[in-house]
Amino acid sequence: MYKVTVMMSTFNGDKYLVEQIDSILKQRDVQVALFIRDDGSNDNTMEILKDYEKYKNVIVIHGKNVGVFRSFWDILQVVPESDYYAWSDQDDIWDLDKLIVGIEMIEKYDQALPVLYCCSHRLIDEIGNVLQGKMNLPTSVELKECFFISDSQGSTQIFNKALYRYVSGKSPNFDNIKILHDAWIHKTCIAIGGVVVYDSNEHLSYRVHSNNVVATYKYKGKQKWYHSIYRIRKDRYYSHLARKLLDTYGNYLTEDMYKYATVLAEYRTSCNYKLKLLFSSYIKTRFMAMNLGLKLLVLFNMF
Numbered sequence: 167m168y169k170v171t172v173m174m175s176t177f178n179g180d181k182y183l184v185e186q187i188d189s190i191l192k193q194r195d196v197q198v199a200l201f202i203r204d205d206g207s208n209d210n211t212m213e214i215l216k217d218y219e220k221y222k223n224v225i226v227i228h229g230k231n232v233g234v235f236r237s238f239w240d241i242l243q244v245v246p247e248s249d250y251y252a253w254s255d256q257d258d259i260w261d262l263d264k265l266i267v268g269i270e271m272i273e274k275y276d277q278a279l280p281v282l283y284c285c286s287h288r289l290i291d292e293i294g295n296v297l298q299g300k301m302n303l304p305t306s307v308e309l310k311e312c313f314f315i316s317d318s319q320g321s322t323q324i325f326n327k328a329l330y331r332y333v334s335g336k337s338p339n340f341d342n343i344k345i346l347h348d349a350w351i352h353k354t355c356i357a358i359g360g361v362v363v364y365d366s367n368e369h370l371s372y373r374v375h376s377n378n379v380v381a382t383y384k385y386k387g388k389q390k391w392y393h394s395i396y397r398i399r400k401d402r403y404y405s406h407l408a409r410k411l412l413d414t415y416g417n418y419l420t421e422d423m424y425k426y427a428t429v430l431a432e433y434r435t436s437c438n439y440k441l442k443l444l445f446s447s448y449i450k451t452r453f454m455a456m457n458l459g460l461k462l463l464v465l466f467n468m469f
Contacts, residue, residue, distance in 0.1 A: 167197050170265050170324075171248040174202045175237040179256035180210040182373060187218060189260040196265045199248065200224045203241045206231030238320075238347035242334050251330050253320040253348060257373045259290070264369040268324040271363050280329035280360030282351060284322040286368040292375045300368045307364075309356045309423055310450045313430075314404070314460065318362065320348030321370060329355055338414040343406045357411055357423040404460070405431055405469055434467050443469070 172190055176183065190200055200223060204212060218224045227244070229237065238253065245251070250269055254260075268283040275281050289297040312318070333351055355362055408430035411419070419427065429448060433439040442448050443464045449457055463469040 167195065168266070168269050169197045169199065169249045170252060170269070171245045171250070172198055172200045172252045172254050172265075173238065173241040173245060174200065174254040174256060175205055175234060175241065176202055176207060176211050176215070176256045177205040177231075177234070177237075178207045178209045178211060180207075180214055182257035182375075183211060183214050185259050186254065186256055187224075189258075189262070190254060191221070191223075192262055193260070193265045194262050196269065198223060198265070199245075200254075201227065201241055201245050203227040203229050203237055205229055205233070205237045235344045235346060242330075242347070245334075247327060247330070250324055250326055252324045255321045255372075257375070258287075258321055259294070259371040259373070261369045261371075265324065267367075267369055268365065271365060272324065272326055275361055275363075277326055278328060280332055280355050280358060281326045281363060282318065282329055282355040282360060283324040283363045283365065284318040284352075285365035285370075287319070287322055287370050287372045288368045290371040290373050292373070294371070294373075296371075297374060300366070301372075307356065307362050308450075309353065309426060310448065311452070312352055312356060313407070314449070314451045314456070315453075316349040316352045318348055318352040319372075320346065321372060323348055323351065325351065325355070329360055332358060332415070332418065336414050338410050343403065343410060345407065345410075353407075353411065354415065357420070357427070358415055358418045359420045359423075402467075402469060405433065430469075433464060433469065440464060 215226045219226050272281045272283050286300050288299050291297055408427040411427045429439045429442050433443050449460050
């Protein structure tokens, strides 16, 4: 039976937490170890977690408030080696076969390769009513696409030991840049020559409610890409992100990915690099408006 380490970060999640934890502990055909780091909750979350600490396979970490960006990363640094790893939100409901379905798809590949699996999901409201069935998500398996838009949602991700060893052994400094754990591991897997496996079937219910820490459905259409452009122009987000990849995994990046990240990170010091960003396919998303906006940032050295 496969051993799976599930990593969850909680913060004031008492309303939906029991449903989520129970759906994880009831997973079929796998042996689950659930690591939960509480990020300084001030509601009844800790009281709920105390009830689960009696289970040998539930480990609760009482943490100070560091925010969702850091909290998941802190969990990853303390979990032991396992066959597979998965992230979990605090408010979803997993189908009972979520883990085993993903693992069986990963097992089709050479386990010496870093492999990241992600699947579709359905949307539910606060009381569990289905808002939308299977989400038809786009699939980005090229760094030139997923560097700007990551379609791999953390609550659906499962990854193997090979990828775990890369991301846990190389701890980047996120002090000057904020990137969620799921987006970072998605970009890293592709950059180091790993495999991203997409399952078009849904295997969990993603809950949409007013207290979502990360709201992936707030912005639609033009609002979504405009919001992203507005955020990154403050701190040259993408060039800093490319530098982070180079500094963390430089020796492990594929040759093409190393060249690509170098162009993004160093475009302000090279006219040739800047021209590549402006006039080649180095900036490539499925949104024409976003492509134009990003190239404007390049033009004004704000990328």
